[in-house]
């Protein structure tokens with residue numbers, strides 16, 4: 109939007125957010141003196157708040173309680189801002205203590221954000237999982253602005269973010285202390301993508317917990333987030349910084365797309381390395397359960413005494429009470445949905461998922477071809493008088509996912525006679541030897557979310573590749589011959605495109621005339637590396653929206669390890685799930 113401005117104080121991005129062991133878990137932040145001094149005059153020109161003002165702001169914030177005195181304004185109207193972006197580099201932040209103190213100088217960007225938060229504003233911040241939209245977790249009015257900016261349903265609770273164990277302990281209800289299981293998890297996995305349910309603190313307003321008897325807390329493993337929380341001196345409530353229902357943001361510019369003009373400030377800390385949200389663990393229930401799979405895997409958690417019987421919600425059990433109260437992410441509300449319709453190829457628990465990576469990859473490639481053939485056939489039928497929305501399915505081949513709210517219809521977008529070309533996006537996990545990123549050359553320059561990695565080498569194809577196939581619809585998927593170049597020769601980031609072929613679909617035994625189906629491709633990663641896929645997932649979905657496809661076909665991964673979080677998000681985003 110015209111009134112969105114961009115102020116980049118420094119261009120370098122974070123490339124890693126690991127913390128030295130001796131710095132865990134309590135962190136405070138000190139600006140790199142030299143770089144701070146170098147930029148000081150520039151930042152003054154930009155009006156960035158520095159040291160003394162920050163200290164005053166933090167002091168003010170500490171006095172700004174109790175939360176109960178503040179009016180809950182979850183339904184407050186969203187205001188209009190000129191959104192400012194401040195870029196911070198990891199090497200500008202040092203982490204060496206438990207909280208702000210006078211002798212430490214703070215990075216001006218952190219200082220400005222902390223002052224805004226202390227004044228009850230919202231600020232979008234990077235974390236290692238996704239960008240969050242942060243507010244003072246102890247201020248109901250500040251938290252209300254988060255709901256308003258995101259257009260988030262008022263009954264969907266928020267996660268509190270802390271920067272130290274001291275800050276965590278300040279939230280315990282009287283007489284409560286961290287149980288041994290949580291002690292071990294916090295020791296080993298914080299800072300990191302693990303959210304723990306704790307008994308609710310009386311300090312935390314209802315707008316954060318939404319009436320739950322528990323509160324969700326995590327310590328993010330991102331230097332900017334930790335620096336900011338430590339500078340604030342109070343916990344930050346932060347949901348993902350997307351517009352409610354959209355894919356979570358993994359780059360600052362994703363935040364700008366969704367919330368530009370709705371938030372005053374975005375801290376740009378580079379691409380989120382994890383790419384999916386934190387794992388939400390309820391260790392208070394018996395047996396313990398993962399309410400949302402995320403960056404820490406079930407396998408990692410199950411190694412801890414007390415978590416041997418760890419369940420995964422929806423996979424291992426369903427609780428009508430949890431469904432009714434949306435305490436488990438994605439239960440009640442539409443989640444992770446791009447504008448385009450998502451068709452998911454799901455290896456699920458099928459025997460093939462236990463096969464080799466090559467077998468699974470080949471199966472996924474054939475699945476893409478079959479699904480695209482069906483889409484084209486449906487589109488032709490719709491254009492030919494069957495009417496839009498005529499989409500036949502074969503029993504046993506697919507699960508239909510009904511969106512719980514605002515869900516898509518099953519009608520393929522673009523299936524109208526008035527839409528001559530149905531643009532399709534294909535998110536690949538089946539192509540070995542390629543780095544993540546968009547494949548089409550005209551999309552190469554896009555900075556959307558390949559985590560800073562170089563994208564695959566340019567291919568000599570037009571903006572869309574004419575990958576088409578021959579599919580026999582006889583109740584199963586038959587491998588079309590020589591349709592997709594399997595990628596054996598794809599080392600070094602290059603790709604041999606399969607070239608143009610005619611799509612021919614057998615309908616009632618008869619092949620119809622072919623027509624090219626253009627599609628964009630984006631390499632998510634490879635089935636053998638689900639964590640890589642996770643880090644690209646949301647950026648890829650957003651990328652496909654940006655190029656304007658109507659349908660996104662996604663090759664899935666196995667439902668184990670880091671793949672559990674990936675498939676959880678994809679199943680929620682999908683209008684149609686096809687077992688492969």
Ligand code: TXA
Pocket residue numbers: 235237238239240241264265266267301303305317320322323324328346347348349384385386387388399434435436437438
């Ligand atoms: O990685 C993450 O967790 C990111 C970053 C920003 O930290 N945050 C995030 O927040 O994903 P959000 O709001 O998009 O998802 C948090 C989910 C909510 O959907 C909510 O259902 C669940 O955590 N949650 C929060 N408090 C809860 C509680 N007391 N009991 C059960 N679930 C809770």
Ligand code: MG
Pocket residue numbers: 347348356
């Ligand atoms: Mg979210």
